[in-house]
Amino acid sequence: MQKLQKEETIALRNKHIGKSCQLFFRKDPLKIVRAKGQYMYDEKDDAFLDCINNVAHVGHCHPKVVQAACEQMSVLNTNNRFLHDNIVLCAKKIASTMPDKLKICFFVNSGSEANDLALRLAQIHTGNRDIIALEHAYHGHLTSLIDISHYKFNLPGGVGQKDHVHVASLPDVYRGKYRDTEYKKDEMGTLYANEVKEICDKIKSDTGKGICAFIAESLISCGGQVIPPQNYFKEVYSHVKAAGGICIADEVQVGFGRVGKYWWAFQKYDVEPDIVTMGKPMGNGHPVACVVTTQEIADSFMKTGVEYFNTYGGNPVSCAVANAVINVIEQENLREHALVVGEYLLDSCHILAKKHKCIGDVRGMGLFVGIDIVQDRETRVPDKELAQYAHHRLREEHILISVDGPHNNIIKIKPPMVFTKENVDEVISTLDRAFKEYRHNNEMYSVNSSKQPKATEVSVKDHRPRKALSETQIKSI
Incomplete structure (x- = not known):
């Protein structure tokens, strides 16, 4: 394959790739040419510690996953209208991790496709149209999902809220509508869940019909790494089912053991969704995803007489990859690893919070952690500028984190499961x-100038690039 200089790559991207397809670190984007385990390497062979790539679930380029893909690709890759073992074995593996009633699988290519199909299943099964989603939620890039993703449609240039879409408050106990400064956790769970009940009641009053579905990530990612109160989903599911709707658990970000204790984050809440969607980690970077549902819902779909066909969904290579990912999770005890390392990560973040008042809250489960950066702990005013500074400063130290949330002040850590x-x-x-650097520079500016520093104005010291790992180190990953 032709190799380009970084400047040539940037020039061709600017010429041929849509400007809305944005990069990390836009002013000085990274060019990544290879990866292994939890490390990514640029064109200079400098290594970057990957703290954000929940797609490379069992580690970048895991040899067993790569081998499974190559071996199957060398033999056969075709659509799933031909009988093949890989798809049924994959479905069996996934169903074995689910509650008994969730046993019917539909294979697709991405989390977006999975959520789109979930909505279609819900509409056909219930005969209703109204969807309840959460504030600041994101469920995918298809038109049907942009319509229900407050994270996207509520932007200044967004499409706005459609009539059939209803938004419930994000169950954020730290900076949401109902906070831990005023209520107990169970009280907050009930208050947030009651909003969903009110929406259900209003839909019935206005239309005379029930609702179609409630959809939510089991742990809310783009909304700021939010962990809902323990009783929230159980009460919400009760309200939704009473209103004739079905409950969709979006596990695209947090499934396949990322939370450590469970295969799926919804299991933390002792609930049984009607549909579960999954994607990203399922293929360790390969495009494969799945919708799992009940026999009853699948039968409703079949009775329409409209055949469901997805050219690439469930193809032999994709299912070989997914099977390998599940096998690696089991064989390498990655759920237990995520639990142990995740607890260590949370504890370490809490210790860091004792040293820095800019950390307002630390929350997470397993290898899914958020650090809420604030200007003041009492008011909880978000500090976007400091979060962005940390984001860029760690990149200069060859550590990749991301920043998200409604105020762009949440440092997100969701690395490959092999993180140590x-x-x-x-x-x-x-x-x-x-x-410490940021605080020091702010103090210096406050003494010498009325001007406050920007993240890009702070000088960088002690920059020590991490070089490529040796072959011995790579084999140990």
Whole structure:
């Protein structure tokens, strides 16, 4: 394959790739040419610790996943209208991790396709149209999903809220409508769930019909790494089912053992969804996803007489990859690993919070953690500028994190499942330095000038690029 200089790659991208397809670090984007485990390498062979790539679930380029893809590709790859073992074995594996009633699988190519199909199943089964989603939620890039994703349609240039879409408050106990400063956790769960009941009641009053579905991520990612109160989903599901709707658990971000204790994050809440969607981690970077539902809902879909066909969904290569991913999770005890390292990460973040008042809240489960950066702990005013500074400062130290949430002040950590305690120590110590630097520079500016520093104005010191790992180190990953 032709190799380009970084400047040539940028020039061709600017010429041929849509400007709305944005990059990380837009002013100085990274050019990544290879990856292994939890590390990514640029064109200079410098290594970057990947703290955000929940797509490379079992580690970048895991040899067993790569082998499964190559071996199957060398033999056969075709659509799923031909009988093949890989798809049925994959369905069996996935169903074995689910509640008994969730046993029918539809294979697709992405989390977006999975959520789109879930909505279609719900509409056909219930005969209703109205969808309830959460504030600041994101469920995919298809038109049907942009319509229900407050994270997208509510932007200044967004399409706006459609009549059939209803938005319930994000169940964020730290900076949401109902906060832990005023209520107990169960009280907050009930208050947030009652909003869903009110929406259900209003739909029935206005239309005389029930609702189609309630859809939510089991742990809310784009909304700010939010962990809903323990009783929230159980009460919401009760209200939705009473209104004739079905409940969709979006596990595209947090499924396949990321939370450690469970295969699926919805299991934390002791609920049984009617539909579960999954994607990203299922293929470790390969495009494969799935919708799992009940026999009853699948039968409703079949009775329409409209055949469901997806050219690439469930093809032999994709299912070979998915099977390999599940096998690696089991064989390498990655759920247990996520639990142990995740607890260490949370504990380390809490220790860091004791040193820095800019950390308002730490929340998460397994290898899914958010750090809420604030100007003031009492008012909880978000500090977007400091979060962005930390984001860029860690990149300069060759550590990749991301920042998200309604106020762009949540540092998100959701790395490959092979992340280690040593990796945690490196991230926490580097964040510690970044926060100290930022505070020092702010103090210097407050003494010498009325002007407040921008993240890009703070000089970078002690920049030590991480070079490529040796072959021995790579084999140990």
